[in-house]
Amino acid sequence: MVGFLGRFSVAPMLGHTDRHCRYFHRLLSRHALLYTEMVTPEAILQGRGDFLAYSPEEQPLALQLGGSHPDTLAECARQAEQRGYAEVNLNVGCPSSRVQQGRFGACLMADAQQVASCVRAMQSQVRIPITVKTRLGIDQHDSYPFLADFVQTVATDGGCKIFIIHARKAWLAGLSPKENREIPPLDYSRVYQLKRDFPHLKIVINGGVKSVMEIKTHLEQVDGVMMGREAYHNPRLLAQIDQTLFDPSARVLPPEAVVEALYPYIERVLQQESSLHRITRHLLGLFHQLPGARRWRRYLSEHGSASQADLSVVMQALALVSAAR
Ligand SMILES: Cc1cc2nc3c(=O)[nH]c(=O)nc-3n(C[C@H](O)[C@H](O)[C@H](O)COP(=O)(O)O)c2cc1C
Numbered sequence: 001m002v003g004f005l006g007r008f009s010v011a012p013m014l015g016h017t018d019r020h021c022r023y024f025h026r027l028l029s030r031h032a033l034l035y036t037e038m039v040t041p042e043a044i045l046q047g048r049g050d051f052l053a054y055s056p057e058e059q060p061l062a063l064q065l066g067g068s069h070p071d072t073l074a075e076c077a078r079q080a081e082q083r084g085y086a087e088v089n090l091n092v093g094c095p096s097s098r099v100q101q102g103r104f105g106a107c108l109m110a111d112a113q114q115v116a117s118c119v120r121a122m123q124s125q126v127r128i129p130i131t132v133k134t135r136l137g138i139d140q141h142d143s144y145p146f147l148a149d150f151v152q153t154v155a156t157d158g159g160c161k162i163f164i165i166h167a168r169k170a171w172l173a174g175l176s177p178k179e180n181r182e183i184p185p186l187d188y189s190r191v192y193q194l195k196r197d198f199p200h201l202k203i204v205i206n207g208g209v210k211s212v213m214e215i216k217t218h219l220e221q222v223d224g225v226m227m228g229r230e231a232y233h234n235p236r237l238l239a240q241i242d243q244t245l246f247d248p249s250a251r252v253l254p255p256e257a258v259v260e261a262l263y264p265y266i267e268r269v270l271q272q273e274s275s276l277h278r279i280t281r282h283l284l285g286l287f288h289q290l291p292g293a294r295r296w297r298r299y300l301s302e303h304g305s306a307s308q309a310d311l312s313v314v315m316q317a318l319a320l321v322s323a324a325r
Contacts, residue, residue, distance in 0.1 A: 004223065005060050005086055006162065006204050008215065008245055009033035010238070011228030012064040012089070012133070020274070021282040022058045023265055025231070027258050028238040031246040035062045038091050040102070041072035044079065052083050055265075062087035064133070066094060068104040068114060070121030077122035077130060085128065087162075090118060092134040095170040096177045106170045109138045112150045116158030123159050131162040133206070136190055137169040144190050148197060155201055164204040164226055165191045181207075181229075192221040212237070212244050219245075234288045255286045259318050266311050276313060280304035283314075292324030 010017065010025055012035035017025075022034045036054075044051045054061055063080045065088060067073050077088045092115055094105035108115050115132065122130045132154055137146050147165075154160045168184040175183060186208050195203040204224035209215060215225045231238055239252045253261070266279055280300045287293040299317040303309060 004162070004202055005033045005062075006131075006164070006202065006224040006226070007031075007219070008224065008241055009035060009062075009164075009204070009226045010231045011206060011226045012036060012038055012062075012091070013228055013232060014038055016232055016282070018278075019054050019058065020269065020279045021232075022061065023055055024258075024262065024279075024282050025235060025238060026058050027253070027261050028235055029242045030250070031242050032238060033060050033062055033087070034058055035064050035089065038064045038066040038094065039076075040104075041065060041067045041069065041076045044076045045072060052079060052085075054083075056084075059084070060086040062089050062131070064089045064091055066091040066099060066102075066104050068102075068108055068118060070118050073118050074121040074125045077128075078125040081126040081128050087129050087131055088122060088126070089131045089133050089164070090115065090122070092132055093166050093170065094177065095138075095172055095175070095180045100172060106135055106138050107172055109134060109150055110141065112153035113157065115150075116154045116156075116160075119154060119158030119160045129162055130160060131164060132160050133164040133166070135166050135168065135170045136187060139169075139172055142169040144193060147190060148194065151194060151198060151201070155198065161200075162202040162204065163194070164206055164224075165194065167191050167205060167207040188218070188221075195222045212241055215241060215245065232282075233285045235285055236288065255290070256318060256322065258286065259283070259314060263311060263314070266314060270310060275305070275307065276309040276311075277305040280314060287321055290321075290325070292321035295320040295324055 010032050014037045017037050039051050063085045080088050091105055092108045099105035100107045119130050167186045167188050170180045191205045202223040204226050205218050205222045206226035209227045210230045218225045243250045284297045287296045296317050299320055303313045
């Protein structure tokens with residue numbers, strides 16, 4: 001296996017961790033492993049547009065796939081490796097009804113053998129790691145032995161060596177995806193137990209992590225921590241994590257400098273295709289809990305989505321923050 005990249009990562013989040021978001025996150029963190037949103041093999045193999053496109057600056061970058069057919073998943077993994085992705089991850093945690101209708105995501109936890117077949121097919125095509133992101137369990141299948149059996153099968157029959165565990169179960173009926181990220185209780189102890197029972201596997205913990213201190217505590221028990229919502233809504237935390245976990249001598253850029261570092265990227269993207277809003281929507285939390293944060297958010301929200309909006313909107317928003325600081 002290539003060296004383990006997942007000591008700290010930013011979670012895959014549909015509608016959030018697109019390429020613009022990842023480019024921005026990379027300015028704050030040199031070391032975090034970044035994940036794409038979940039993409040289906042159908043989109044990659046038959047969709048219009050290039051669903052594997054990214055900027056080289058985003059590396060190290062992992063592609064997350066949502067699917068359950070070994071052949072198409074394997075072909076996508078092959079293309080991903082060819083395009084330079086550092087890892088391919090299989091989503092076995094999403095409980096949405098659309099995903100269940102497609103027979104992938106969290107419902108696959110009930111069929112460990114199928115997950116193992118998918119991982120094996122993908123791994124047979126590539127040298128980069130094929131990883132699995134899953135939950136503690138689904139519906140009534142939420143005992144520790146159920147989780148341990150799942151991991152055992154996918155590791156032994158599928159050859160998977162890295163598991164990311166969202167430390168709560170999912171209810172497949174009755175809860176929305178959002179509720180499924182909040183209502184089932186977190187149980188970190190089961191993830192710690194997995195690491196003790198499978199010391200040869202890399203175990204990454206996910207769910208509800210909000211601070212550098214919490215990350216350090218988890219890292220005493222498991223190999224990696226994945227952070228989702230907190231990293232998105234409070235992105236400056238990424239720089240703090242980078243410094244604490246990876247590089248104590250790293251200079252933490254002030255948020256104003258991060259915005260300025262984005263200028264060339266924004267200009268490039270606007271020339272190519274995108275609207276400003278597709279970039280600025282990810283920046284709203286940058287001044288979280290700092291003076292001027294509201295002005296920043298409000299100005300970008302009100303002016304960033306106009307069809308003619310250009311870099312001057314970001315410059316003006318920054319000037320408003322600077323005046324408040
Ligand atoms: C808006 C949103 C979209 C998400 N999309 C995905 C996804 O595409 N694939 C996935 O595996 N998990 C997805 N998740 C779940 C996160 O990856 C993560 O497991 C979850 O948010 C718990 O981590 P956190 O408490 O640090 O946010 C999503 C979460 C959010 C908030």
